[in-house]
Amino acid sequence: MADNTEHPVYGSTSETAPTERQVPSKVTVPSLIARKGTAKKILCLTAYDYPTARLVDEAGFDLILVGDSMANVVLGHASTLKISLDQIISATRAVKRAADRPLVVADMPFGTYHVSPADTAMNALRLIREGGAQAVKLEGGEARAHLVRTLVDADIPVMGHIGLLPQSVNARGGYRIQGKTADGARQLLSDALALEEAGAFAIVLEGVPANVAERISKRLQVPTIGIGAGGGCDGQILVFHDVMGLSLGPAPKFVKRYANVAETMRKALGELVDDMRTGEFPAEEHTYPTHEELPDDWDYGI
Numbered sequence: 031m032a033d034n035t036e037h038p039v040y041g042s043t044s045e046t047a048p049t050e051r052q053v054p055s056k057v058t059v060p061s062l063i064a065r066k067g068t069a070k071k072i073l074c075l076t077a078y079d080y081p082t083a084r085l086v087d088e089a090g091f092d093l094i095l096v097g098d099s100m101a102n103v104v105l106g107h108a109s110t111l112k113i114s115l116d117q118i119i120s121a122t123r124a125v126k127r128a129a130d131r132p133l134v135v136a137d138m139p140f141g142t143y144h145v146s147p148a149d150t151a152m153n154a155l156r157l158i159r160e161g162g163a164q165a166v167k168l169e170g171g172e173a174r175a176h177l178v179r180t181l182v183d184a185d186i187p188v189m190g191h192i193g194l195l196p197q198s199v200n201a202r203g204g205y206r207i208q209g210k211t212a213d214g215a216r217q218l219l220s221d222a223l224a225l226e227e228a229g230a231f232a233i234v235l236e237g238v239p240a241n242v243a244e245r246i247s248k249r250l251q252v253p254t255i256g257i258g259a260g261g262g263c264d265g266q267i268l269v270f271h272d273v274m275g276l277s278l279g280p281a282p283k284f285v286k287r288y289a290n291v292a293e294t295m296r297k298a299l300g301e302l303v304d305d306m307r308t309g310e311f312p313a314e315e316h317t318y319p320t321h322e323e324l325p326d327d328w329d330y331g332i
Contacts, residue, residue, distance in 0.1 A: 057092045057133045059165060059187045059231045065264060066253050072232075072265025074255055075273070078104050078121045082270055083128035091132055093255075095167065095267060096122045098137040098197070103271035110196045111140045115153055122161030135189055136163035140197045143168050147180040154186050167234065169195045171221020175228040182229030190225035192218055193259065194237025207258075209242040222246050222254075234267065235259040237284075258284035 055061075065072055074093040077083040078100045086094055100121060101113035115138075122136045142153040157163045165187035168174060178188045193208045209215040222233055232253045235243045240260025247254040247263050256263030268285060271277045275290035305311035 056131055059133065062092065062133065062253060063231055066251065072253055072255060074265055074267035076100075076267070076270045077125050077129075078270075080124045080128045083125040086270065087129045087132055092265070093267070094125055094129055094132045094134050096125050096134065096136045096161075096163065097167075097269065098139050099269050103269060103277055109199050111199070113139050115139055115142050115156065119156060119161040122157060122163050126162035133164050134162065135165045135167050136161055138166050138168045143174070143177055147177055150177050151180055151184050151186070154181050155184070158186060165189055165231070167191055169197050171218070172224040175224040178225055178228035178230050188228075188230050189255075190222070190230040190233040191236065192221045192225070192233060192238075193235050193243075196236075205237070207237045207239070209238045215239075215242045215245075218242060219246050219249060222250055226250055226252050232265075235263060258282065 062072060072093065073091045074095060075086050075091050076095045076097040076099060077086050078096060083094055096118060098110040098113050098118065100117070101107040101110045105113065105117075107113070118136055118139055122134065126134050136157040138150075138154060138157070143150040145153075154166045157166050166181065167189040168177065169191040171190075171192045174190075178190065181188050194205055195202070196205065199205060209218045218235075218238060222235075225233055230252060232255055233250065234255045234257060235246065236257045236259065238246075238256075238259040240262060243254065243256055243259035244262025253264035255265040255267050257267050269277070272281050272285040273288055275287050275292050278292065281287060302311065
């Protein structure tokens with residue numbers, strides 16, 4: 031018997047489409063702040079596109095960062111400095127369409143807050159209004175506190191970021207661990223307290239000795255999110271591509287890889303190349319039949 035089922039060219043049918051899922055309550059800025067002092071860790075990961083964000087959401091993460099690390103792991107740049115505001119906005123739109131439960135935070139790219147407070151606010155507003163972000167993140171401590179206050183006064187939630195600052199790679203002469211001395215640790219604490227006072231709802235601690243990060247976390251009333259800062263923070267964040275083995279190069283010391291997706295993709299692509307070369311792909315099941323038998327000379331006279 032002939033199979034008269036209509037198979038769509040793209041997308042899915044009602045039989046194959048994902049079913050609607052029951053999700054836990056939406057993560058908000060107040061709900062994250064309420065985690066402070068509890069045993070419930072804040073789970074964060076980056077994402078830059080729809081399918082990745084969908085998987086991160088389904089896994090149960092609380093926060094998705096549309097990070098400027100996209101410049102490195104997606105666009106192939108040597109640093110985060112090359113990514114533009116428009117690129118972050120576009121990626122945030124895709125992530126926001128996929129993410130139901132997590133709080134979506136967008137990085138402010140280099141140059142978007144190294145300007146006047148008014149221009150900083152306009153750039154952040156674009157991430158919220160055009161990108162759909164629910165908060166923004168910017169790098170820097172005491173020197174950026176006035177900008178954090180400006181954004182918070184404009185009803186834009188801000189996540190701070192201190193310690194190793196990728197956007198300061200030129201000024202600092204590389205990616206350097208911070209807080210390794212008593213003076214350095216005290217400066218980090220001052221930076222964190224200044225950001226908290228300015229209204230930041232959470233602070234990322236990157237590349238900080240674990241004992242320093244833990245002490246800073248205990249001194250703050252807002253959550254800390256660690257990346258290369260030990261287990262004493264209120265939450266953790268990593269780059270999706272590093273965790274999944276998609277980064278083309280050595281991973282930082284603080285990364286734990288849970289898969290080797292790049293190797294899986296290499297194997298699959300190699301098999302596809304072989305099948306295309308030998309003609310094994312496409313097979314009959316990958317082609318479409320006509321609705322009627324065509325005469326042998328159907329193309330005659332054209």
